[in-house]
Amino acid sequence: MPNRLSMVVFSGTVDRLYPAAIMASGAVAMGMDVDIFLTFYGLDAFRKGQPSTNTKMDVNYAELAPMLAQLMREKNVPSWYEMLRIAKEMGKVRVHACAMTLDLMGLKKDDLDPIIDDVVGVGEFVSQAKEGEITLFL
Amino acid sequence: MPNRLSMVVFSGTVDRLYPAAIMASGAVAMGMDVDIFLTFYGLDAFRKGQPSTNTKMDVNYAELAPMLAQLMREKNVPSWYEMLRIAKEMGKVRVHACAMTLDLMGLKKDDLDPIIDDVVGVGEFVSQAKEGEITLFL
Amino acid sequence: MPNRLSMVVFSGTVDRLYPAAIMASGAVAMGMDVDIFLTFYGLDAFRKGQPSTNTKMDVNYAELAPMLAQLMREKNVPSWYEMLRIAKEMGKVRVHACAMTLDLMGLKKDDLDPIIDDVVGVGEFVSQAKEGEITLFL
Numbered sequence: 001m002p003n004r005l006s007m008v009v010f011s012g013t014v015d016r017l018y019p020a021a022i023m024a025s026g027a028v029a030m031g032m033d034v035d036i037f038l039t040f041y042g043l044d045a046f047r048k049g050q051p052s053t054n055t056k057m058d059v060n061y062a063e064l065a066p067m068l069a070q071l072m073r074e075k076n077v078p079s080w081y082e083m084l085r086i087a088k089e090m091g092k093v094r095v096h097a098c099a100m101t102l103d104l105m106g107l108k109k110d111d112l113d114p115i116i117d118d119v120v121g122v123g124e125f126v127s128q129a130k131e132g133e134i135t136l137f138l
Numbered sequence: 139m140p141n142r143l144s145m146v147v148f149s150g151t152v153d154r155l156y157p158a159a160i161m162a163s164g165a166v167a168m169g170m171d172v173d174i175f176l177t178f179y180g181l182d183a184f185r186k187g188q189p190s191t192n193t194k195m196d197v198n199y200a201e202l203a204p205m206l207a208q209l210m211r212e213k214n215v216p217s218w219y220e221m222l223r224i225a226k227e228m229g230k231v232r233v234h235a236c237a238m239t240l241d242l243m244g245l246k247k248d249d250l251d252p253i254i255d256d257v258v259g260v261g262e263f264v265s266q267a268k269e270g271e272i273t274l275f276l
Numbered sequence: 277m278p279n280r281l282s283m284v285v286f287s288g289t290v291d292r293l294y295p296a297a298i299m300a301s302g303a304v305a306m307g308m309d310v311d312i313f314l315t316f317y318g319l320d321a322f323r324k325g326q327p328s329t330n331t332k333m334d335v336n337y338a339e340l341a342p343m344l345a346q347l348m349r350e351k352n353v354p355s356w357y358e359m360l361r362i363a364k365e366m367g368k369v370r371v372h373a374c375a376m377t378l379d380l381m382g383l384k385k386d387d388l389d390p391i392i393d394d395v396v397g398v399g400e401f402v403s404q405a406k407e408g409e410i411t412l413f414l
Contacts, residue, residue, distance in 0.1 A: 060287075
């Protein structure tokens with residue numbers, strides 16, 4: 001049975017979506033399964049059309065963040081979304097939308113980016129995560 | 139022996155206190171025990187009187203956060219505090235205050251909301267958390 | 277075999293570097309090994325010269341953060357860096373720099389504070405972390 005990395009992605013800034021995608025890639029490369037549970041701002045970042053237009057960076061790093069974004073463009077670093085898409089092609093990465101957040105926002109699965117596999121409740125996610133080896137909240 | 143979810147709650151904004159309470163509820167519904175370790179801004183959010191007056195939302199989401207807060211009011215979503223209180227009634231949820239933060243702030247247990255069970259050191263929390271299945275830092 | 281605490285330190289504000297250092301200390305005191313993986317703003321906070329000059333606090337807590345910083349000075353609380361240095365002397369604490377972030381910033385290991393042990397890829401870190409008991413993202 002493969003190991004599992006479970007991430008709750010609460011944040012919706014580009015700089016925190018990168019670590020989610022990068023760790024998903026790294027885990028898949030190591031033969032691990034990945035479960036991502038999108039909630040709050042993290043789910044909003046996956047509304048249809050959002051992944052390609054989101055340029056929000058953490059305001060705490062107002063000097064550093066634009067420099068990083070600039071370096072990424074110059075060095076042709078793939079977007080966090082592209083990294084996540086490739087990780088999904090290379091291994092078992094499941095992207096779950098938080099049912100409660102979806103309800104609250106009055107959205108349906110069709111309003112979300114197609115990279116999302118399903119809509120699950122927090123209880124289901126928690127009981128999956130406890131079978132895994134790594135759990136992170138981003 | 140039941141499984142355990144351990145959360146270090148460092149943040150004190152309402153939008154991050156919700157996931158703590160919601161995951162506590164979800165874990166309890168799945169028969170898990172929950173340990174919450176309140177530190178820094180997370181502990182400040184549990185000073186007496188704070189839970190009911192705190193309206194702070196993450197400044198990174200200045201457009202989205204007020205919309206979410208508004209939707210919660212309209213849909214009569216219980217407060218994060220109420221969710222946590224109910225989770226405590228339904229299962230084994232222990233809320234710990236970080237001894238070092240309490241000391242630093244010059245506070246005593248009596249200055250904190252009664253939902254808090256005890257005051258513990260970080261070493262004690264870490265050694266509890268390592269027996270658990272899910273560990274998160276919020 | 278000792279237990280292990282693995283932390284991904286993404287944040288570079290002083291108030292989030294403290295929990296990293298404090299949890300490292302607590303874990304070491306409990307006989308655990310600690311692995312810290314520095315990425316993004318967390319790695320920037322470990323550039324040479326940065327640890328002693330960084331005074332950045334989370335902007336979400338603009339009233340509380342300066343009060344905490346002031347209390348720490350008054351009570352002679354050691355800096356997060358000093359706490360981490362002592363934890364390293366007392367036990368097995370390894371501090372890793374994220375290879376991808378280093379590359380992106382155009383930095384070399386020599387540009388980083390000497391407390392950093394090595395430069396590792398995310399895959400290597402993830403596969404170490406899954407052997408551990410506690411995994412946190414700060």
